[in-house]
Amino acid sequence: MLGVEELKPTNLPHNTHNMHKYPTNGNSAYCADIVERKSKMLEALALACNGLSITPNELYEALDSDDIENWFDNTISPLSLKDFAHSQLQRKLMDEGKVPEHFTLQGICKQCGPILSWFQGETESCPWCWNRLEDKPIPRPQSVQCMNCTHFKRTNHPALGHCARGEPEAIAGIWDTDFRYCLLFLPPKQHSR
Helix, strand or coil, X not given: CCCHHHHCCCCCCCCHHHCCCCCCCCHHHHHHHHHHHHHHHHHHHHHHCCCCCCCHHHHHHXXXXXXXXXXXXXXXXXXXXXXXXXXXXXXXXXXXXCCCCCCCEEEEECCCEEEEECCCEEECCXXXXXXXXXXXXXXXXXXXXXXXXXXXXXXXXCCEEEECCCXXXXXXXXXXXXXXXXXXXXXXXXXXX
16 A cells, blocks of 8 residues: 555656657757758759659659768759759669660660660670669560570470469470560570680
8 A cells, every 4th residue: 555655746747758858959950950951952853853753752862972962062963963863763664674765776685685775786784784683674675585595494395394483384384486575584694705
């Protein structure tokens, strides 16, 4: 049972859980400065991505602290931010497996196979290599032959196999000579001599 002393009010404030949160000199101004700087940066990024299907916050997340400092020091121009917005939008589209508008030519990447790009011919690497490395789809300019893909796994049958990536196929499998449109096609690795 409680005694009289335990029932007396104490000198403690009602919100004891807030006792440790005393304001310190400069904290409020420092936080306000950070918020104001981010707000100014987001305004500039909003202008840069005007008319594009990418948000200022997506652009902000793609910048590193040096980029932000360089913008505040006026070493990055509004035109550079606009170019950055276009490149980020292109990367975003490519990550989704969509072809940028200016990728109108067909090329061959030794790592990715047939690709759509702004250049023709054969190359050691291409803009789609990021997708290959991150296991994302790569749009193709043409159908590809299954037997030329690293994901094609031959069965006991001399002309049949299965897709190791689970692409649709008949019950018996895929004919190795079949041509089909495949976002997951990868040519065999090139061995250096």
